[in-house]
Amino acid sequence: MTTQQNQCPKCHSELEWDGQYHCGQCQVHFKKIGFCPDCEAELEKLQACGSASYFCNSCNELKSKSRVKFVFESLA
Numbered sequence: 001m002t003t004q005q006n007q008c009p010k011c012h013s014e015l016e017w018d019g020q021y022h023c024g025q026c027q028v029h030f031k032k033i034g035f036c037p038d039c040e041a042e043l044e045k046l047q048a049c050g051s052a053s054y055f056c057n058s059c060n061e062l063k064s065k066s067r068v069k070f071v072f073e074s075l076a
Contacts, residue, residue, distance in 0.1 A: 006021060006032070006072070007072075008023040008025065008026055008028075008030070008072070009030075009071075009072050010023065010026050010028070011023065011025050011026055013025045013026075015030065015072070020075070021072060028074055028075070029074075029075040030072040030073060030074055030075060031072070031073045031075055032070055032071075032072055033070065033071050033072075033073055034054050034063075034068040034069070034070050035068065035069045035070075035071065036056040036058065036059060036063055036068075036069075037063065037067040037068060037069060038056070038059055038063075039056065039058045039059055040069075041056055041057065041058040041059075043055060043056055043063060043068060044056075044057060052065065053065070054068050
C-alpha cells in the first residue's frame with residue numbers, strides 16, 4: 001500500500017497540516033485541488049461518513065481517488 005505524498009510544489013519538502021496544507025520551509029499555505037483524469041476539469045470533493053469521493057460535473061460521474069490528478073495551489 002502506498003501513501004499519497006503531499007509535497008510542496010516549490011521545494012518538494014513534505015507539507016504539514018495546520019488546518020491547511022503548509023510548507024514550513026517556504027512559509028506558504030496551499031490548497032489541494034483535484035482534476036478529472038479524463039477531461040481535466042476541476043473535481044468537486046464530496047465527503048460523507050468519513051470518506052471522500054470526487055465528482056466530475058463535466059463527465060457527470062464519480063472518479064476514483066487513485067486516478068485523480070492533485071495539484072497544490074498557493075494561497076499567497
